[in-house]
Amino acid sequence: MANKVLLSMRAINKSYPMGDNYLQVLFDVNFEVRQKEFVSILGPSGSGKSTLMNIIGCLDTATSGSYVLNGRDIGSMRDRQLAKVRNSDIGFVFQQFQLLPRMTALDNVVLPLIYAKVPARERKARAMVLLNKVGLGDKVMNKPKQLSGGQQQRVAIARAMVTDPAIILADEPTGALDQKTGAQIMDLFEQLNREGKTIIMITHDPKIARRAQRIVHILDGRLYSAEEYNAIYDEDGIKWEDKSTIRTRKLRRQGNA
Amino acid sequence: MLKDIVVMSFKNLGMNKMRTFLTTLGIIIGIASIIALITIGQGVTSSVIQQLSGLGGNRVTVSLTDTRVIPGFTEEDMSRFEELDNVEGVSPSLSANKTLTLIPDETHSLYDRVYNSATRVIGIDNYYFDLSASEMLMAGREIYDYDVDNGSHVCVLGYEVWKNLYGNYDPIGETIKIQSMDFTIVGILNRLVGLETTGNYSVLVPYTVAMRELQMGLVRTFDVVVSSADSISIAVSQMNDLCADIVGSTRGYSVSNQQEVMDIVVTITDLIMGMLAGIAAISLLVGGIGIMNMMLVSVSERTAEIGLRKALGAKPSVIMFQFIVEAIFISLLGGVLGVALGITIAYLAALLIGYEFSFQATTVLLAVGFSAAVGLIFGILPARKASKLSPIDALRN
Numbered sequence: 001m002a003n004k005v006l007l008s009m010r011a012i013n014k015s016y017p018m019g020d021n022y023l024q025v026l027f028d029v030n031f032e033v034r035q036k037e038f039v040s041i042l043g044p045s046g047s048g049k050s051t052l053m054n055i056i057g058c059l060d061t062a063t064s065g066s067y068v069l070n071g072r073d074i075g076s077m078r079d080r081q082l083a084k085v086r087n088s089d090i091g092f093v094f095q096q097f098q099l100l101p102r103m104t105a106l107d108n109v110v111l112p113l114i115y116a117k118v119p120a121r122e123r124k125a126r127a128m129v130l131l132n133k134v135g136l137g138d139k140v141m142n143k144p145k146q147l148s149g150g151q152q153q154r155v156a157i158a159r160a161m162v163t164d165p166a167i168i169l170a171d172e173p174t175g176a177l178d179q180k181t182g183a184q185i186m187d188l189f190e191q192l193n194r195e196g197k198t199i200i201m202i203t204h205d206p207k208i209a210r211r212a213q214r215i216v217h218i219l220d221g222r223l224y225s226a227e228e229y230n231a232i233y234d235e236d237g238i239k240w241e242d243k244s245t246i247r248t249r250k251l252r253r254q255g256n257a
Numbered sequence: 258m259l260k261d262i263v264v265m266s267f268k269n270l271g272m273n274k275m276r277t278f279l280t281t282l283g284i285i286i287g288i289a290s291i292i293a294l295i296t297i298g299q300g301v302t303s304s305v306i307q308q309l310s311g312l313g314g315n316r317v318t319v320s321l322t323d324t325r326v327i328p329g330f331t332e333e334d335m336s337r338f339e340e341l342d343n344v345e346g347v348s349p350s351l352s353a354n355k356t357l358t359l360i361p362d363e364t365h366s367l368y369d370r371v372y373n374s375a376t377r378v379i380g381i382d383n384y385y386f387d388l389s390a391s392e393m394l395m396a397g398r399e400i401y402d403y404d405v406d407n408g409s410h411v412c413v414l415g416y417e418v419w420k421n422l423y424g425n426y427d428p429i430g431e432t433i434k435i436q437s438m439d440f441t442i443v444g445i446l447n448r449l450v451g452l453e454t455t456g457n458y459s460v461l462v463p464y465t466v467a468m469r470e471l472q473m474g475l476v477r478t479f480d481v482v483v484s485s486a487d488s489i490s491i492a493v494s495q496m497n498d499l500c501a502d503i504v505g506s507t508r509g510y511s512v513s514n515q516q517e518v519m520d521i522v523v524t525i526t527d528l529i530m531g532m533l534a535g536i537a538a539i540s541l542l543v544g545g546i547g548i549m550n551m552m553l554v555s556v557s558e559r560t561a562e563i564g565l566r567k568a569l570g571a572k573p574s575v576i577m578f579q580f581i582v583e584a585i586f587i588s589l590l591g592g593v594l595g596v597a598l599g600i601t602i603a604y605l606a607a608l609l610i611g612y613e614f615s616f617q618a619t620t621v622l623l624a625v626g627f628s629a630a631v632g633l634i635f636g637i638l639p640a641r642k643a644s645k646l647s648p649i650d651a652l653r654n
Contacts (some may be wrong), residue, residue: 057568059647060647079573080573084570084572087570098652100562102269102272111566114258161571
């Protein structure tokens with residue numbers, strides 16, 4: 001792949017103060033994402049993937065190591081500069097959609113452009129383009145409550161793209177959706193990626209993760225290769241060592257019935 | 258962008274109308290009481306001043322404080338004052354309680370029998386009717402200079418005296434007896450307010466009649482009307498000399514200018530109003546704390562929203578601005594409603610007390626500005642709290 005490196009993490013460590021000690025959550029994380037890539041970060045809960053996402057998304061900064069996003073050194077930035085990077089370079093898609101309930105779909109999509117100081121007329125035009133793109137051109141004046149889960153997530157995706165950010169950062173984007181709707185959202189991500197968007201998706205579900213071109217595995221705060229990870233978890237994200245107990249439980253239940 | 262955020266803040270308050278209104282109530286009460294107190298204070302003060310000063314505040318009061326030296330001023334004494342430079346005229350006033358008798362069969366009074374009552378009778382001249390800038394007569398005519406010069410047996414009834422004797426009947430032209438002498442009623446006073454209220458309970462007669470025929474003695478106090486307010490200080494010193502000459506001593510009399518009395522009245526009313534407004538300001542403080550409380554609740558309710566806004570690129574300063582604007586909006590709304598309520602109260606008070614209603618635009622601007630300041634001050638803490646929320650913690654709910 002000849003595309004330029006968009007995101008680069010070197011020796012990232014993250015620890016939180018906990019009483020008198022520190023709890024280390026990320027250990028020596030190194031990884032890169034190139035332009036137009038679709039990358040999954042796969043890990044079970046408690047693996048540190050949320051912390052990693054927060055650092056990628058500039059919601060939090062690493063304790064040590066270097067993080068360069070779109071040519072800018074994030075590590076040395078202050079709160080207000082981070083806010084600016086989040087606004088211009090990152091489009092967030094959350095598991096629970098995180099739409100503002102009292103605003104229309106259109107106003108929700110417009111919101112990042114307000115913080116980007118885009119003039120009012122242009123804001124609306126850009127938001128309309130994206131709402132049409134995600135297939136909600138006829139629902140722009142609806143409030144989130146009047147939309148289905150899938151539709152709400154589409155609004156959120158439109159909002160993530162409206163500032164034309166360098167990366168789309170999706171945190172369990174199908175986690176609150178049923179299988180079929182989830183698959184449709186994944187189709188949308190794939191389509192956006194084909195059109196040139198760089199997407200990073202955080203998930204615990206290997207099936208969803210496999211929709212990406214590349215999977216980064218994380219476990220206990222460390223990145224693992226696919227082989228190492230697959231030696232611990234099966235293709236459904238279940239630990240091999242737990243499988244026997246699951247099987248015995250299942251048999252016991254059948255025996256009782 | 259700022260405009261958009263102001264609009265958003267405004268919409269946010271509209272979402273929670275009941276709570277917003279209850280929060281503004283503290284400010285409404287605070288501002289309303291300040292406005293009402295200041296406006297009532299100004300109204301009362303200015304109406305008192307108006308009545309004190311009559312037409313221009315150019316009266317000097319000469320009074321005898323010690324009647325052991327001389328019993329009173331005679332008409333000749335007063336004419337000497339009248340001859341001074343800069344003096345327009347002399348307005349004596351002497352009073353005593355006298356018996357009023359209605360004439361049975363002739364009177365239209367409420368009492369159709371012989372009725373005796375001791376009533377204050379005041380001997381005055383035409384200057385009396387200049388005491389107040391507002392119309393003093395309700396009906397009939399004033400006591401004129403020729404009544405004084407000719408010693409006419411005419412009288413003007415004070416408002417309460419008229420009400421008591423005649424109810425609502427217009428008795429002008431009717432005859433009434435004061436000390437067995439017949440007097441024709443020629444006028445009725447309006448109900449006087451402010452300092453000069455003794456007239457309400459009195460019957461006014463020409464002072465010459467009061468002195469010569471009603472045996473009310475000599476004049477102990479009279480007003481000297483000076484031709485212009487500028488020459489008052491010269492006139493006062495001349496009058497002091499004249500008094501010393503008449504009394505034969507440098508003590509036992511006083512020459513005082515209405516201006517001094519007015520200054521005292523203004524000082525006292527200012528002091529009282531200042532104290533009351535201070536107390537009202539405390540209620541504003543309480544209102545401000547109410548706003549702070551509501552904003553803190555609002556911040557913790559909206560942590561997810563704040564986190565999201567931050568994730569989407571809102572800088573801490575922008576979040577802070579949004580919440581401060583909300584606090585100022587609440588406070589300003591309270592201020593505007595408070596001004597309306599305060600002015601209404603002041604207007605009703607003016608109707609009840611009976612002075613002329615007026616309010617100053619500066620008071621209104623001051624109150625509105627003050628309420629905005631309250632919103633700003635008490636909005637800062639919650640807004641800072643909101644701006645410092647971490648987007649991670651805020652989004653994790």
